[in-house]
Each structure stands twice: as structure tokens, then as C-alpha cells.
Amino acid sequence: MTQGLMISAPASGTGKTTVMLGLLRALRDRGLRVQPFKSGPDYIDPAFHRAASGREAYNLDSWAMTPDLMDAIAAQAGDADIVLAEGSMGLFDGVAKPGAAGHGSSAELAQRMGWPVVLVVDVSGQAQSAAAVALGFARYWPDLPFAGVIVNRVASPRHERLVRLGMEAAGLRVLGALPRRGDLVLPERHLGLVQAVEHPDLERAICDYAGFLRDHVDVDALAEYARSGRAVRQGMLPPPPAQRIALARDAAFSFTYPHLLEGWRRAGAQVLPFSPLADDVPDPDADLVWLPGGYPELHAGQLAAAGRFREALRAHARTRPVHGECGGYMALGAGLIDKQGTRHEMAGLLGLVTSYAQRKMHLGYRRAELVQAMPGFAQGAALRGHEFHYSTIVAQPDAPLADVRDAQGDVVAETGSRKGHVSGTFFHLIAEDRGEVL
Template sequence: MTPALLISAPRSGAGKTTVTLGILAALARRGIKVRSAKAGPDYIDPAFHAAATGRSSLNLDSWSMPPSLLDALASDAAADADMLVIEGAMGLFDGVAREPGRSGAAADLAARWHLPVLLVLDVSGQSQSAAAVLRGFAGHDPAVHIAGAILNRVGSERHRAPIATAIGALGIPVLGGIPRDATLTLPERHLGLVQAGEHGDLAARLTALADMAEQHLDLDAVIALAAPLARSTGKTAFAIPPPGQRIALASDAAFSFIYPHLLDGWHRAGAEIVRFSPLADETPDSSCDVCWLPGGYPELHAGALATAQTFRDGLMRFAETRPVHGECGGFMVLGERLEDADGVNHPMTGLLGHATSFHKRRLHLGYREARLLADSPIGPAGARVRGHEFHYATLIPGADAPFAELTDAYGQPVAEQGGRRGHVTGTFFHAIARSDA
């Protein structure tokens, strides 16, 4: 059984990702075969995890994924590793207050697999009060074991010492204190961190984070904290069956948001993934039987996409006879036009009739469950699929038929329904797993 632990925090912005990457990079540098996962729906952090460890990362989401799929994915991740490290999202207990164990909170995973939790505390602006915060988290849910703490953004030894003394009275070990250092912070944009592949100095950044972890954390104690994760004995579960035998996948700086567990599941089922780059004006391979346009940042590349005539013509020919599906950014590119943040309109493929705008941004964020209204690459008509929506685009609807009936995590209807026309389907909704399989 592979030892595993969960790294979380009381809130977003406390430094979970910085601490996690430092630990991952330091463990990998020691020659430990460490695998990682991200709790919740997040495309960006797993790519940083993979860069730090040299091994693929994945997502584990208790709301979107059926329990059998969660168990299978965690088991597979731990199968060929010396240690599994899971990074939480938002605060440890933050999730959907509806169904116990399926809230989407990182605490669900800790309770399900009896994982020790290493809590990252941002202690800037406080001292002994950090112990009160930790006491509250330690006693909040008896099924969740807070096994250690890391103090982040420590001002000095005079700052650290009384905090560590106050926490020591709780019987929870402090496994390190990280000083305030702006150079350790990774740059962000509107959907989170700037993606791993866009950092020309990523190797140097990860080296600095590994050095930080070696210098300021008790890594031997972190390793000893991990507890065995039992292997799943059930059969392999697929989140979403492959939409075809050969799948043309748009893949470049504008189209990069697709979950690793989906691609891995399709590979395991025998499907082939054939990548192409719309930004390089490439077309989907004509030997493929389905085309998938994932999310990403088309709004940052709208001008280049508008002039990629070979891509547009090739996609139109493909869509005459075979399914084409777009998620979020891919959905934007399937529309008539995309208005950028400066109010400039760029023509898109026009395979669907809507338009999208970033000129007047509005955040759309949350879990979604879709009941599909027609057959599509993510499932047959009537199927239910869980996932999420996260974007700042405003939708100008077209005259297309709706693709799905969408509700939020509390079962309330959501206005956005996507669109379908001929073989083409699209939606802002990112699919994570079938909920009716």
C-alpha cells in the first residue's frame, strides 16, 4: 500500500500550491517516485505537479466523480509510486452542503481514505491566533485528521516562535515555517495561475521551491506523516467513454484544458488521440471519427484564430460528416465571433450561431449537472454528466437548438444550455464524469 497525504489550508490564497510544489520537487529530487493529484476541478495545478515530479498528475473530485471512479483513480495513481500527495482546493471543508461525502471538498477525500492532512497556515498578520484556527479545524470533523501544520509567510523567528509554542499545546506538530518571499509566488491571470507550459523559467522556479522546502520544512517528518492508501479492488471505471476510436484533439496554447483522467481513460479503452494545433493553422486529421475542442484561452489568441483559414475550412469539412464538440473555449471558437477585452470582434468558425464577449466580463463559476438533449461526444441523449463552469465570457445567444438542460450543484436551473447544429455541439460546461453510468 502506497503512503499518501493531503495538503490543504483554511482558505484559498494561503500558499497550498507553493508548499505542495516545493514538497513535490524536493521529494522527486531525493529520488522518491511521487505521484500527485488535485482535489476539485482545476486544469492548471496538475500541470505544475507533473513538472515538479516528472510524473503525470490528475484530479479527484468527490462531487463530480462517482465513488467507484474516485477509488479507481486514486488507486491507479498510487499503484506505481512511492508516495501520493493530494493538494486540496479552496479551504479544507469548502464544498457543496448537500450530500455527505460528495460535497467536492478536499475533506471528503481525507475522510474517505483516512488520509492525514497537512494544513498550511498563512500566519501573516497574526500570531498565537493561528493556534485557535488550527484547533477549530482539528475538531471540526472527527473523520478528518489534521496530522501536522506548516506555517507560511513567517515574518521572523520572533514571529514564528510564539505561534509554534501555542500550536504545540494542541499536540499537532509544526513541520516547518516558510518566510515571506515574493519571489516564490507564481504569476496569475483571470482563470488562475499562468499555465506551466508558459513559464520559460519553470525549471528554475521549481528548483527554488525545492530548495525552500529542504531549508524550511522537515521533509523527513512530512514523509513519515503519510498513511497507507488501500488499493481499490473494483474494476477500472471510465469517467466518460471514448467518443470515438480516433479522436482529433485541438491542443496548443489556446486549447489546453482537458482533464488527464479523461485522456487516460480513453487510452485505456483503446482509443487513439490525434492532436492538432488550430493556432498553427492545422486541421483535424481526416482519418479521425470525432473532433474535440477543449477549453483554454482562445480570447488571448483571437486574432490568430480569426486568420487560421486552413483550420476553419478543415473543421467545417470535418463537421459535415462527423461529430465536433467544443467545451468553454472550444465552444467560443465554434461561434460566429469573439469580442476581446478591447471590444474588437474576431470572426470564429461559425459552426454554431452564438457569439461571446470579454469586453464586459462576468464571472460564471460553479458545479454543473447536464442532462443531454441529443447524442454527442460526451454521451447519448438523456445521459447525465457532472462537471463545472468557469469563465468570464458573456454569451450572445444564437438560434441553435439547446445542447443540454443544466442545473447547479443544488439542482437549480442554469440559463446556459449550449448549442447544437447538425453534427456540432458545444457548451461552456466542462465534463468530468457521467453521473448515471
């Protein structure tokens, strides 16, 4: 297995994504093939990772994925010289009840793969005390491999000296010290970072991050702390739901997990991208039209005006399946109400009406048992996925698609729906749950 490191932190908002992007590009600039992974279900960060590394980035998730699937995805490192995995939230954060292979924490992934942790610590407002925080993380799981810390948002040379004194006293390696820089911030919106394709000048930003890391981190020395992980078995990625799949791909529909697309292609399926925002029509010979999640609420007027797209979608749905996830599901509905309260007519293939004027956050893992079939899965199949949106259901007159529960096992009202050949879910599919034991 390729040598690797886990870039994690005590909490969200510490700057680990900036560190991750800077390291990916800095190592790539040294001529190394760097394979990025993302711990957990985040579907925005991997696109930034791909831009920085030049390689497809994949999610690894111990709640939603079986050990065999995680191995199959980890094997995508292939000919890489080094792996960098970015954690989610805090290092040990996960859900209370285990899923397919664990609780979904970055620590579980680092331990399973054997990748030492680099802890990014925000030292704002503290000096030697930061060492107590880092030491707690280093010792909380005694058998977790731990490389050292990168301290971030250092206020001055004096501040850095005091922080280093504390870390030295605690026996922790400081792998870098990053001065406070207000300009090195990625733009955000309600689901987190903006999409990589929407960043006004992503290449320049990544080059800036790489230069910043080179100036304040010994990148070569840090790479030496990477450890060869456990051997992983070549395995099967998820199979395709059809042979010819027309896949919506643009700023409104962009959230599909990369391991699914890779599995579809490896199994010989043809993935045929098209842009609803450009009023493209799906390939008329497609067996299935798949609308991923994204930000349809930001483009609702443009989608409502895409007459060619909607007519072609309706024609396809008369005889062949159409499926939507989250934003794609909303676009298949009767209407979408934007945050100003204006209703936009959608495809009308389902009766679903959603509203962003009535904002409510829906966030978390989902386990769904299908009460009706959907593309690629028979009635009764169990699926694992993740839901994250702020829309509220105003109307959902169609038959429910699934019995959906959260990671705790509690019932979730967002069941998805099906009408004729058309189906949709609010959760983003990650993997089928085949009932394997931990």
C-alpha cells in the same frame, strides 16, 4: 494503497500550491516516485503538479465522481512510493447539496482515502492565535486524520517562536516554518494561475520552491507522517467518445481532465493532437474533432487568421462530429468579442457569439441532462462537469444541447447548443452521472 498526505489550508491564498510544488520536487529529488492528485475540478494546477513530479496528475472530486470512478483514478498511483494530494479552497469547503459521492470538499477526499492532512497556515498578522485556527481545523471532524501544520509567511525568528509556542500549547505538530518570500509567487490571470506551459521559467521556479522547502521543512520527517490509505479497486475510467479523436492542444486549448484522456487511451482510442494556433488541420481520418477549453480570448486574432484549420474543421463537420468545451465551444461559434470590444470571426459552425467586453463570471459545478445527443452520449444521458469563464453570450440561435443546473439544482442559462454534427458546452465534462446512490 500507496501512502499519502493531503496538503490543504484554511482558505485559498495561503501558499499551499507553492508548498505542494516544492514538496513534489523535493521528494522526487530524493529518488521517490511521487504521485500527485488535485482535489476538486481545478484544471490548471495538475499541469504544474506534472512538471514538478514527472508524473501525470489527476483530479479527484467527490461531487462529480462516483466512488468507483474515484477508486479507478486513485489506482493510477500504481508503483508510486508516496501520494501528495493538493486541496482546493479551504479544507472543509464544498457545495451545500451532495453530488455523486459527497460535497466536493478536500476533507471528504482525505477521509475517504485515509490521507492525513498537512494544514498550511498563513500566520501573517498573528502569532499564538494561529494555533486556535489550526486547532479548530484539526478537531472539526474528530475522525479526520491530521498530521500537523506548516506555517507560512513567518515575519522573523521571534514571530516563529511565538507561533510555535501557540502550536505546542495546542498539541499540534509544526512540520515546517516558511519565512515570508515575496518572490515565490506564481503568476496569475483571471482564471487563476497562468497555464504551466506559459510560465516563463517553470523549471527554475519549481527548483526554487524545492530548495525553499528543504531549507525550512524536514521533508523526510514529513513523509513519515504519510499513511497508507484505504485499498482502492481497479475500475474502469470513462470510455472514449470515438476511436480516432483529433484533439486540439496548444496555449488556446489545453483544459481536458487527465482521467478522461487516460480512459480514452486505455480503451484503445487514438488521441491525435493538433494545434489550431499553428494553423494545423485535424487528422483527416479522425472520427471526432474535440476542442477543449483554454484561453481562446487571448489568441482570438490568431485563431481568426487560421484559415487552413477553419476550412478543415468545416469539412470534417459536414459528415462527422465536432465538439467544443468552453473555450472550444466559443471557437466553434460565429464570433468572439475580445475585452477591447473587437469582434473576431470564429469557425462559424455554430451561431454562438460571445463577448469578453461584457465580463461576467460563471463558476461552479454543473449537472446536464442532454436533450440532444453529443459525442459519446445519447439523448437523455446525465453528465457532471464544471464551468469557469468570464464571457457573456451575445447570441445563441441554435437548439440547446442540454438542460443544465448548478450544484444547488437551479437552472443555468448556458445550455450549450447543437447544429448538425456540431455540439458545444460551457461546462468541462468530468463524468457521466449514472444515477448511483451515495
